[in-house]
Amino acid sequence: MPETGLTFAQKVLARASGVTRPDPGRIVEAIPDFSYSHDFAVYAIDAFERMGATRVVRPDRVAVCLDHIVPADNRRDANNHARIRAFASTQGLRDFFEGGTGIAHQVMFERGLVTPGSLVIASDSHTPSGGALGALALGVGETELGFAWATGHLWIKVPDTVRILLEGAFAPGVHAKDMMLHLVARLGVLGAVYEVLEYAGPAAGSLSPSERFTLCNMSAELGAKTGVFPFDPTTAGFLRGRALFDYEPVHSDPDARYSRELTVDLSALQPMVALPGREDRGVPVGEAAGRTVHQVFIGSCTNARADDLAIAARILRGRRVHDGVRLIVVPASRAVMTEAARAGDLETLLEAGATFMPSGCAVCAGVHQGVLGDGELCLSTSNRNAPGRMGNKRAEIALCSPATAAASAIAGVITDARELAVA
Amino acid sequence: MKFRGTAAVFGDYVSGDTILPARYAFLDPEAMAGHVLEELDGTANERVRRSEILVAGTAFGYGTGRESSARALRAAGVKVVIGGPFARMFYRNAINNGLLVLDCPALVGDGVEDGREIEIDTVSGEVRCAGRAYKVPPVPDAIGRIVAAGDLVEYGRRWLRDRSRENADA
Numbered sequence: 198m199p200e201t202g203l204t205f206a207q208k209v210l211a212r213a214s215g216v217t218r219p220d221p222g223r224i225v226e227a228i229p230d231f232s233y234s235h236d237f238a239v240y241a242i243d244a245f246e247r248m249g250a251t252r253v254v255r256p257d258r259v260a261v262c263l264d265h266i267v268p269a270d271n272r273r274d275a276n277n278h279a280r281i282r283a284f285a286s287t288q289g290l291r292d293f294f295e296g297g298t299g300i301a302h303q304v305m306f307e308r309g310l311v312t313p314g315s316l317v318i319a320s321d322s323h324t325p326s327g328g329a330l331g332a333l334a335l336g337v338g339e340t341e342l343g344f345a346w347a348t349g350h351l352w353i354k355v356p357d358t359v360r361i362l363l364e365g366a367f368a369p370g371v372h373a374k375d376m377m378l379h380l381v382a383r384l385g386v387l388g389a390v391y392e393v394l395e396y397a398g399p400a401a402g403s404l405s406p407s408e409r410f411t412l413c414n415m416s417a418e419l420g421a422k423t424g425v426f427p428f429d430p431t432t433a434g435f436l437r438g439r440a441l442f443d444y445e446p447v448h449s450d451p452d453a454r455y456s457r458e459l460t461v462d463l464s465a466l467q468p469m470v471a472l473p474g475r476e477d478r479g480v481p482v483g484e485a486a487g488r489t490v491h492q493v494f495i496g497s498c499t500n501a502r503a504d505d506l507a508i509a510a511r512i513l514r515g516r517r518v519h520d521g522v523r524l525i526v527v528p529a530s531r532a533v534m535t536e537a538a539r540a541g542d543l544e545t546l547l548e549a550g551a552t553f554m555p556s557g558c559a560v561c562a563g564v565h566q567g568v569l570g571d572g573e574l575c576l577s578t579s580n581r582n583a584p585g586r587m588g589n590k591r592a593e594i595a596l597c598s599p600a601t602a603a604a605s606a607i608a609g610v611i612t613d614a615r616e617l618a619v620a
Numbered sequence: 621m622k623f624r625g626t627a628a629v630f631g632d633y634v635s636g637d638t639i640l641p642a643r644y645a646f647l648d649p650e651a652m653a654g655h656v657l658e659e660l661d662g663t664a665n666e667r668v669r670r671s672e673i674l675v676a677g678t679a680f681g682y683g684t685g686r687e688s689s690a691r692a693l694r695a696a697g698v699k700v701v702i703g704g705p706f707a708r709m710f711y712r713n714a715i716n717n718g719l720l721v722l723d724c725p726a727l728v729g730d731g732v733e734d735g736r737e738i739e740i741d742t743v744s745g746e747v748r749c750a751g752r753a754y755k756v757p758p759v760p761d762a763i764g765r766i767v768a769a770g771d772l773v774e775y776g777r778r779w780l781r782d783r784s785r786e787n788a789d790a
């Protein structure tokens with residue numbers, strides 16, 4: 198067989214492992230360029246210490262950001278946080294972000310810690326978010342993060358890559374989240390298992406870093422190893438004055454071999470709602486319309502950036518949240534909240550009746566705060582809706598964009614935002 | 621490696637959050653074992669604790685990357701998870717906790733019943749259950765080494781020890 202070019206993922210892994218031509222399926226030992234964790238770092242620390250390790254390899258390339266259980270919910274969690282703080286300081290980790298700074302994925306993104314062409318690992322399944330900036334960002338377990346801190350390397354299976362060609366432009370009222378709910382429904386929760394989703398095509402360049410983040414983030418919901426947006430002028434612009442490490446963008450060769458190619462016509466999409474139970478149960482909002490909602494959550498790493506809050510604010514301006522609905526808004530980071538405050542969106546949301554919680558995973562993680570009652574439905578801008586995800590398996594979760602969430606919060610039932618006249 | 625025992629059988633799309641909800645993620649192993657899979661139905665927890673071999677349907681452990689689901693299964697005494705196809709992070713986390721994960725979707729497709737006797741030989745790649753034979757792909761070296769060591773912590777401990785010895789010799 199003639200040698201073809203290499204994909205982005207192969208190239209990053211080739212550099213990080215020293216294997217010149219890592220073929221898909223092969224397992225390589227790679228050296229990550231940057232790693233991070235959150236509250237679950239305690240398990241990485243545990244593993245690190247049980248291995249008998251004393252010094253973190255390249256502590257200047259490690260960060261921790263508390264986000265899952267902030268502020269601490271009980272003595273155990275508070276002690277876990279204290280242990281992480283102590284570890285970060287003794288080991289001289291590059292950064293420790295206190296609870297309230299934001300969701301780790303968002304914080305690494307906005308602070309310039311995730312850079313193009315780098316191999317990033319973090320102990321969380323939504324690490325693929327970093328693909329928005331052209332990194333190969335892989336979720337790993339806590340024990341293996343501890344292993345990487347102790348030894349400097351990690352085993353990684355070289356993935357196949359699926360090319361997703363984006364065409365056309367979103368119709369008004371249709372957003373990046375709708376595109377992902379469509380794609381997950383089309384391919385299923387294991388639709389791209391072990392594969393990398395490379396977003397390309399004529400429309401890719403028109404998406405903002407925040408929209409790219411949503412797409413890469415929810416690549417995890419297809420079982421993908423990660424998602425990536427090739428580096429382009431948008432990436433460069435976003436990182437100017439922000440990137441904290443020197444970087445070298447990496448692109449797939451023109452003759453790289455992809456396992457598949459899929460096309461998504463953005464202009465043909467409608468607002469989507471993933472019905473309760475599984476992320477691939479997405480239907481056009483019309484098919485879910487009219488269902489009573491008890492809680493609306495605008496938050497999580499998927500959709501709680503400044504543009505998301507602005508969309509929600511535009512719909513909620515001058516309106517009131519329905520009496521039967523609790524609207525909980527959790528900006529993805531303090532920086533996002535500050536930006537939304539400057540833009541006046543915070544005020545709009547508060548006036549409409551939103552309740553704010555500190556920046557973090559909040560309701561999404563299902564550990565504390567915002568837990569649902571039996572038989573309730575939460576309409577959420579997050580990425581997961583398996584039974585029990587928000588802390589009560591007798592409650593249900595449906596997923597949607599911030600626009601659908603805001604419109605439904607006003608109506609008290611699942612509603613197509615395009616039906617509300619927005620000035 | 622060889623395994624023999626009765627199978628605890630679970631269906632498709634059991635998410636990692638269902639295996640062990642996040643609110644139990646910081647319990648000690650014994651307490652975790654008491655909660656593993658209890659969200660699923662009334663007998664699931666008891667069944668999984670009775671068997672070393674768990675037969676899992678499509679996407680078992682999908683969703684969350686929290687390692688607690690694998691940790692909880694280990695605490696419950698599970699040694700092998702067979703079936704699939706599996707979600708990537710569940711696969712990694714299980715291996716790193718010393719649980720062998722074997723791809724054998726045909727086993728699930730044939731509708732193996734709970735409590736059936738099952739035999740697995742990872743060297744020959746043969747699996748026997750209910751009078752039928754199945755094949756599982758060979759375990760890659762990098763993964764076999766971790767499981768053989770016990771888990772990734774033990775593997776890491778040896779790796780560090782060997783490395784410091786090499787350095788001392790050099």
Ligand code: SF4
Pocket residue numbers: 264265300302321323496497498499557558559561562579580
């Ligand atoms: S917001 Fe939700 S999906 Fe994102 S990192 Fe936190 S718990 Fe995970």
